[in-house]
Amino acid sequence: MQYQTIVALFYIYLHLILKMAILTTSILKFTLVAILFSLVNVSNSFTISQNQTNQTIPQQDIDLIEFNLNLVYLEAEFLLHGALGYGLDKVAPDLAARGPTPKGSKKAFLDPFTHSIIYQLGLQKVGNIRAIKKVVPGFPRPLMNLTKDQFAAVMTQAFGRPIVPHFDPYANSINYLIATYLLFPLGLTSYVGTIPKLQSTEAQKLVGSLLAVQSGQDAVVRTLLYERRLQRVHPYGIPVQEFTNKLSIIRNTLSKEGTKDEGLFVNPKLGPEGKIPLNILSGDENSVGYAREPEGILRICYSHGNESKPGGFYPNGANGTIARCFLSS
Template identity: 55%
Template structure:
């Protein structure tokens, strides 16, 4: 004899509640992220540009090959990066950078599991690009040794961190907020590790440039502020005391505002920095043909 689950009043009540929830919960809570608001999708997809950059920079620096070997399914068929090569790193730094690279693979997978995304844009991670970003006066080789690679790495995760801080208040859906919170946590951690490793060597002279590590970070931060064109949102490892935590210290292990909170940046600000042109409509720098996605391409159309 067949069992009638509706014969028990309690069973009927439970089934009624489940049916009610299935109608009342938003699709995103039920795992169908296709219903994300358009603005959430565009902001998350914008972040893909920086995640592609970090993945290929870190993987190539540690292994001598990038996404095309480690996770070719995540490239979307985009072109291989220009100037990518293995860095001359010691065991500790290579270990840290490899971890960063594999973390970026996870970030790409998480983003592409939430939104459709787009193919990897053309990236330029050559020595010439880093020299342009860091200081036009230096023929800077980021792949030469540990300290050069860490200084070059100082350029990248922090910009992604700023983008996630800026995007978070604009997100509408639970799914998008959860994803961005997780990505922000990882990018903040990477930036903190790099800054801590550099802070330990802040007064070391970088050969052959005759400039300390701290001075290098100051120049990079000053350039990013200049390119971003929205005031002070970036600080080096050593700052005037009034800019340190609670106005009491000159050491600046993390770049934070007067309340020790992360600085936000908008997509146009980020594009101005990573293009190294100070103009979100003029590609260059790490993205010689521009970044991908609705937000980035909308500025190129101008």
């Protein structure tokens, strides 16, 4: 009897142990499932967070940003060559992406003060190209014509006659600043026109930041010229302000978009609040920046008012989807 009791108690104890083991295993399984479920949720949350941080930029935004890359290439090469005698091929060859070397660009005869400013502006353009290529694929540098003959041709258009001797942007500081004035408003008005069309926050942030620097650069050049606006450019005997006015008019004429540009001395109706003829910055009746469309920019850059015919500063046409679309049409 004592033996049977011991055996019975043993079986009861064993049964309890097995039940506890099963219960413990179930709890463990439940705990593991809960942990795995939590990890999946955390992973999904992290993935969503990552996707929100690195949003895919719409193709339209990419095309618009890349269109502006053409202008940054143009400004970068002109400024770097003017200050150093060489451009992206030495300063940042990876950014040129093996695009053809610009034609005719060279070191300008600049006074130390002007040289310091132009060198800074050129380096800033290098940074702008890098910033753009971090956001969009970009493309190789297009072939660009920066010969003195190209600038002289624009001056002939602006004045309606050849000015003798032919204008040479690299001859001295004042000529170089006037030539820079010819180029800078293109990027400025293009950025202003681009921003309202952008769909993604990342693209808006990039172009807004580029516009901030571009407007500052344009203001620097205009201020330097404004300080000398009554100075007569040797050997033409033409005041600096007349050069700026003529170049603004020819840009408006070529773009076919109405008044999107103003020189340093204007009809008082076009000055700030319509009160004075002096015009340190270019802006509409509310002193708000002008905007240009891509086709208007190309008409100016190609120097003949036709966005479908390459020429001028881009002998083979500008690069990117938008510019090539106009050429194919």
